[in-house]
Amino acid sequence: xxSNQSTLRELLANEDVRSISRRYFISNGFDGTLTSIGIIVGxxxxxxxxxxxxxxIVAGGTVGLAASGVWSVWEIERAEKLAELKRVEAKMLSxxxxxxxxxxxxxxxxxxxxxxxxxxxxxxxxxxxxxxxVDVALSLLWATVLGVMIGVGLLFxxxxxxxxxxxxxxxxxxxxTGLVGLVVGGINIVLPG
Amino acid sequence: MSPIKRLVLDLLKPNEIENVTFARTLxxxxxxxxxxxxxxxxxxxxxxxxxxxxxxxxxETAVSDAVxxxxxxxxxxxxxxxxxxxxxxxxxxxx
Numbered sequence: 001x002x003s004n005q006s007t008l009r010e011l012l013a014n015e016d017v018r019s020i021s022r023r024y025f026i027s028n029g030f031d032g033t034l035t036s037i038g039i040i041v042g043x044x045x046x047x048x049x050x051x052x053x054x055x056x057i058v059a060g061g062t063v064g065l066a067a068s069g070v071w072s073v074w075e076i077e078r079a080e081k082l083a084e085l086k087r088v089e090a091k092m093l094s095x096x097x098x099x100x101x102x103x104x105x106x107x108x109x110x111x112x113x114x115x116x117x118x119x120x121x122x123x124x125x126x127x128x129x130x131x132x133x134v135d136v137a138l139s140l141l142w143a144t145v146l147g148v149m150i151g152v153g154l155l156f157x158x159x160x161x162x163x164x165x166x167x168x169x170x171x172x173x174x175x176x177t178g179l180v181g182l183v184v185g186g187i188n189i190v191l192p193g
Numbered sequence: 194m195s196p197i198k199r200l201v202l203d204l205l206k207p208n209e210i211e212n213v214t215f216a217r218t219l220x221x222x223x224x225x226x227x228x229x230x231x232x233x234x235x236x237x238x239x240x241x242x243x244x245x246x247x248x249x250x251x252x253e254t255a256v257s258d259a260v261x262x263x264x265x266x267x268x269x270x271x272x273x274x275x276x277x278x279x280x281x282x283x284x285x286x287x288x
Contacts, residue, residue, distance in 0.1 A: 088207045091238045092266055099264035100214075101207050 008107065017108045020077075022165075024116035026158050028069040030177070032123025033158075034184050035061055037151040040127060041188040044144040051134035051143060062124040070117035077112050081105040127151040152181035196224070196250035198279050201272035204242050206265035208235070212242065218259050224250035243271070247279075 011017050036058055043054045085105060089096050096102050130138055130146035138146065156178035163173025206215065216230040225248035234241040242265075246256060260267055274280055 088209075088238045088264075091236065092205055092207065092264070094266050096207070096264050098262075100262060101210055101264040104209070 011104065011107055011111060014108070017111055020108075021112050021115035024069065024073050024112055025119040026162065027119070028065070028116050029119030029123040029158055030155065030180075032062070032065050032120030033127065033151045033154050034123075034180065035065065035120075036124045036127040037148055037181050037184050038188060040131075040144050040147045041185045044140060045188065049140075051131040051140060055128050055131050058124055058128045062121055065120035065124060066117040069120050070113045073116035074109065074113040077109040081109055123151075123154060126154055148181065148185045152178045155181045195275040195277075197253060197273060197275050198247060198249070198251070199272065199274035200246045200251050200253060200256060200270065202242075202244045202246070202256075202260070203233070203268045203271050204244060204260060204265045205239055205268060206242060206260075206263065208238055208240055210263050210265070212240070215242065215244065215260075215263060215265065218263060219244065219246055219256060222252065222255050222259060224248045224252055241268075245272075 039058050039061060040054055043049045043057060085096055085102065088101070127147040127150045129150065130143040134140055134143045156174040158174075159177025160170040160174030162177075163170035166173075212230045212232065216228050219225060220228045225246055227247055229245040231243045231245075232240060233243050257267060272282070
């Protein structure tokens with residue numbers, strides 16, 4: 001148990017594992033947030049939708065996107081890490097099955113897949129939080145406006161974080177990604193029907 | 194049977210397993226007092242190390258298992274010192 005925790009700590013400290021996990025988390029988080037913004041704006045404009053109906057639609061989408069994130073990365077990383085292992089085996093002239101390296105790659109794959117599923121889950125679910133307050137403190141219109149703002153805020157955080165790790169101006173990086181949320185909302189409003 | 198006091202190995206290991214991990218794992222084995230890991234050569238995927246292990250009674254099987262478990266391959270055993278005290282290599286005319 002202690003050894004597992006120490007291996008997990010080592011893996012989380014490993015820049016390769018963090019970098020790959022970060023990419024999947026942010027890329028899929030982006031997908032999830034924009035999908036959520038699209039659904040809530042589209043549902044509101046469509047009319048005749050109760051707040052809980054919108055929540056159910058987004059929750060259903062979350063299951064799909066999270067499963068896609070976990071499953072696809074699980075398979076992608078299985079292939080990539082197996083290929084890496086084969087390259088090292090060819091240099092070592094010996095098999096590495098059952099070694100520390102093999103085990104580390106397996107654990108790294110689990111972390112990559114978990115982060116890939118976590119990104120869209122957060123991205124999809126956070127914008128629908130205001131819908132739980134409809135008829136208590138908010139109207140459907142304000143829940144939608146707040147939901148879009150939460151989504152835009154989340155996109156800003158993704159961008160600011162990437163700007164920060166790449167030592168760019170994090171405000172500009174955040175504004176660049178946050179803008180996409182507004183564009184998606186705007187396109188939904190402009191679309192006919 | 195005389196205990197092994199020093200073992201010097203030449204081995205190949207994947208880059209991804211850090212030299213520190215090798216040094217710590219081998220130093221934690223029973224009968225080992227300390228280890229020295231020196232990098233001889235580095236490639237894109239693998240590294241060649243010289244590892245010196247010293248202790249009261251170094252178990253060569255445990256060392257070999259630990260190296261294998263970490264994904265290393267022992268190329269050669271370059272020096273073995275056994276007995277009650279550490280005997281250094283003596284120089285000869287050919288040296």
